[in-house]
Amino acid sequence: EIVLTQSPATLSVSPGDRATLSCRASQSVGPYLAWYQQKPGQAPRLLIHGASTRATGIPARFSGSGSGTEFTLTISSLQSEDFALYYCLQYHTWPPWTFGQGTKVEIK
Amino acid sequence: EVLLLESGGDLVQPGGSLGLSCAASGFTFSDFAMSWVRQAPGKGLEWVSHITSNSGTTYYADSVRGRFTISRDNPKNILYLHMTNLRAEDTAVYFCVQRSKDYYFDSWGQGTLVTVSS
Numbered sequence: 541e542i543v544l545t546q547s548p549a550t551l552s553v554s555p556g557d558r559a560t561l562s563c564r565a566s567q568s569v570g571p572y573l574a575w576y577q578q579k580p581g582q583a584p585r586l587l588i589h590g591a592s593t594r595a596t597g598i599p600a601r602f603s604g605s606g607s608g609t610e611f612t613l614t615i616s617s618l619q620s621e622d623f624a625l626y627y628c629l630q631y632h633t634w635p636p637w638t639f640g641q642g643t644k645v646e647i648k
Numbered sequence: 649e650v651l652l653l654e655s656g657g658d659l660v661q662p663g664g665s666l667g668l669s670c671a672a673s674g675f676t677f678s679d680f681a682m683s684w685v686r687q688a689p690g691k692g693l694e695w696v697s698h699i700t701s702n703s704g705t706t707y708y709a710d711s712v713r714g715r716f717t718i719s720r721d722n723p724k725n726i727l728y729l730h731m732t733n734l735r736a737e738d739t740a741v742y743f744c745v746q747r748s749k750d751y752y753f754d755s756w757g758q759g760t761l762v763t764v765s766s
Contacts, residue, residue, distance in 0.1 A: 589750065636707075639693040
């Protein structure tokens with residue numbers, strides 16, 4: 541089973557600042573990594589797939605990068621609606637599909 | 649627009665059984681594999697089970713194998729999860745998820761809460 545480790549657990553950022561979230565895989569997942577945003581009481585929403593491809597309707601301030609075992613989600617200028625939980629998912633080797641434990645982006 | 653609407657969540661005693669449903673619309677249901685993903689209160693996301701578009705193959709997480717059964721009715725556009733021998737650690741919101749043709753999880757339902765407690 542591929543283990544995904546996200547860091548940091550909590551990221552405190554001021555509105556308008558850049559946020560950088562990390563996801564590390566226990567073995568190579570190639571480009572087969574996705575990012576999701578989840579707000580309280582809501583379902584996760586797909587942001588990025590293929591490590592760097594934005595999903596339909598996702599603003600350009602969200603960008604993904606990386607391959608193999610090291611991945612980054614960058615939010616270039618945080619808006620109020622971006623404060624949420626973020627999860628990474630690997631879909632290189634399944635089953636099982638595995639998620640990271642999440643990073644909470646909170647207002648500084 | 650893809651819509652996934654889960655139902656069936658309830659309070660059930662340990663050792664009990666429960667069935668969840670997910671009504672799908674807005675896409676050709678029979679063309680897509682589907683999964684169930686759960687989230688325990690205050691915890692992260694855990695993949696539970698998966699079924700191919702024609703029900704030919706099913707997969708289960710180790711934590712539920714032998715207790716949960718996934719199935720689908722393509723003519724009715726419904727995904728199911730039958731859960732038996734429920735444990736306290738099965739308490740979670742259960743999400744119905746459409747898997748994309750490129751194998752990541754695309755659209756999600758709003759979830760249904762299963763609580764296992766005496």
